[in-house]
Amino acid sequence: MKNLFIFLLILPYHGSSGVGADDVSVSVMERDSVTLHTGVKTNQQEEVAWYFNDTRIARITGDQSKICTDDECKERFRDRLKLDHQTGSLTIRDIRTTDSGKYRLVIISSGSEKIFRVAVNDVPAARRDEKTKSVVEGQSVTLDPGVTKNLNDVMTWHFNETLIAEITGDQSKICSDVQSKERFRDRLKLDHQTGSLTITDTRTTDSGLYKLQISSSSSVVVVTSLKSFSISITASGLSAGEIAGICAALLLLIAASVCVFYFYKRRVKRKGEY
Ligand SMILES: *[C@@H]1O[C@H](CO)[C@@H](O)[C@H](O)[C@H]1NC(C)=O
């Protein structure tokens, strides 16, 4: 089943009730990271301010940038806000449902304004937890993001913090550094359509944390979400002797079946003779 994990809506509002035609509506999932672009190239002299529901949360004045100067803002966003000094763009990391509301950008020098209406949807607990998979050495395992991939999405897979695979537009790369080439050889497969990653012929040393980052962008907003898969590869645990034993038992079973089959066939034949 495919879950629509991210959906990004850029809907221009029309006309009524004081809502501007250029307002941008963004719908994201809890825990995503959201960047609101100013769409302007600020220079050092540019003054920019961001408001959340009419409370100022960030400001660039000359070569100074300030985030959350009051306690309420600090309390609300903690260290989850980032301001790009060059562009004035605002990033809200690890977004909460209580961060839903109106984000207003004011470019002080030109007096222009831009409004982003951000709706944060909660994620059911079952989907929030990182996925855990356990497989026996030698088997394949597929890590499926379970999302609908958009054409412009950028997907990156990391294993224990090392980049192992990447999809950008219609380009994909697997193991571009020596270390992961060495580790995975030709055992990684990337599905370009879904972004899912398959590890074939698994080794116990493939155990660890696999993280997928998905970035969806439009010209004004970037939404990034993260998924983790904790993979544990266990040794098959059968010794050569045990494997030989299982083979012998299987052969006996086949031999016995063949005997029963012939016995039955002969009986049927005899019955037919009378
Ligand atoms: C911000 O405004 C939105 C929309 O008016 C409202 O739903 C939300 O509760 C407000 N949040 C805070 C913290 O005031």
Ligand SMILES: *[C@@H]1O[C@H](CO)[C@@H](O)[C@H](O)[C@H]1NC(C)=O
């Ligand atoms: C990856 O991380 C796991 C868990 O921290 C650790 O057990 C494993 O040794 C690591 N593997 C590599 C190759 O770094």
